Amino acid sequence: CRGMAKSKFEYVREFEVLDTCLRNCWVVVRVDGRNFHRFSDQHHFVKPNDIRALQLMNRCAENVMNELEDICLAYGQSDEYSFVFHKKSNWYKRRASKFMTHVVSQFASSYVFFWKEFFPDQAILYPPGFDGRVVLYPNEQNLKDYLSWRQADCHINNLYNTVFWSLVQKGGLTPSEAQKRLRGSVAAEKNEMLFSEFNINYNNEPVLYRKGSVLIWQKVNEVSKKKIKLPNEDEEKEVEVSRWRSETVQLHCDIIGNEFWEEHPDILAE
Ligand code: ATP
Ligand code: ATP
Ligand code: MG
Ligand code: MG
Ligand code: MG
Ligand code: MG
Ligand code: MG
Numbered sequence: 001c002r003g004m005a006k007s008k009f010e011y012v013r014e015f016e017v018l019d020t021c022l023r024n025c026w027v028v029v030r031v032d033g034r035n036f037h038r039f040s041d042q043h044h045f046v047k048p049n050d051i052r053a054l055q056l057m058n059r060c061a062e063n064v065m066n067e068l069e070d071i072c073l074a075y076g077q078s079d080e081y082s083f084v085f086h087k088k089s090n091w092y093k094r095r096a097s098k099f100m101t102h103v104v105s106q107f108a109s110s111y112v113f114f115w116k117e118f119f120p121d122q123a124i125l126y127p128p129g130f131d132g133r134v135v136l137y138p139n140e141q142n143l144k145d146y147l148s149w150r151q152a153d154c155h156i157n158n159l160y161n162t163v164f165w166s167l168v169q170k171g172g173l174t175p176s177e178a179q180k181r182l183r184g185s186v187a188a189e190k191n192e193m194l195f196s197e198f199n200i201n202y203n204n205e206p207v208l209y210r211k212g213s214v215l216i217w218q219k220v221n222e223v224s225k226k227k228i229k230l231p232n233e234d235e236e237k238e239v240e241v242s243r244w245r246s247e248t249v250q251l252h253c254d255i256i257g258n259e260f261w262e263e264h265p266d267i268l269a270e
Contacts, residue, residue, distance in 0.1 A: 019095055020093065026085070027084070027134060029132060030132070036079040049206075055118055063106065064083060068091070075150055111128055164178050212252070221245075
């Protein structure tokens with residue numbers, strides 16, 4: 001029975017500790033696939049970028065944004081996704097464990113749920129896991145720098161992986177030979193190797209691979225037909241009604257420079 005009466009066991013609740021996120025800070029939850037090096041091998045992901053896997057990640061993030069409250073932006077690349085809760089959010093009284101566990105479990109169940117839409121010919125062989133963490137950023141610059149850090153990471157890894165897999169797949173090198181060739185090389189040298197040896201201009205590689213994915217909200221005007229009956233008329237009349245609805249949009253743009261924030265001042269607005 002769940003009435004007002006308290007059992008003698010109730011005191012154990014006092015062992016729970018508060019984990020309230022400091023007010024007025026941006027709350028970032030980042031999830032990352034557990035041992036996706038192995039997961040991507042076992043599921044025959046195309047190297048270095050399996051587009052199906054990236055689109056599945058984006059679909060999961062879209063589901064997280066739609067199911068949970070107060071997420072104003074998400075950024076994803078590789079097997080990770082970051083979710084930004086608005087600094088004014090009071091969802092679950094800002095409990096860190098609620099933010100983190102709802103994001104990570106919604107994301108993980110979505111990954112399995114939507115798998116077959118993106119991998120119709122490949123069964124999912126075992127249940128994947130994701131880790132999660134919460135980080136608070138006390139001002140806009142810190143938050144923007146956090147997102148820049150993740151996008152810079154995407155760029156560095158993708159440039160490396162593009163050369164590495166070109167050397168292996170097209171250049172006939174073994175993985176350890178490719179690794180040796182790349183050791184100590186700077187970005188300009190990697191670009192040059194791609195261009196001179198494989199005729200690849202890195203800047204022409206798909207923007208999804210180079211920049212990752214940004215999810216934000218966009219207002220769309222939805223027009224639908226509705227039957228109404230006016231008090232003075234016998235017949236039902238069909239009228240058009242329009243209403244504003246928010247839906248997520250996927251972008252693959254630079255978020256390191258100021259342009260993105262200038263074009264979308266509403267994202268961080270109060
Ligand atoms: P950890 O549990 O520590 O996160 P991990 O094996 O997942 O270990 P990460 O640093 O997260 O290590 O790297 C993710 C790995 O998943 C990369 O090695 C990359 O090869 C692979 N991967 C992720 N997404 C894709 C993709 N879309 N296409 C190909 N490979 C991918
Ligand atoms: P919250 O998101 O706050 O947890 P909730 O709806 O999940 O909301 P709970 O207090 O966790 O609320 O209660 C779980 C509910 O799920 C119960 O009301 C119960 O009706 C239903 N439920 C869970 N397991 C079963 C089950 N095996 N059979 C029938 N109903 C179940
Ligand atoms: Mg319950
Ligand atoms: Mg890791
Ligand atoms: Mg991982
Ligand atoms: Mg990762
Ligand atoms: Mg419940």
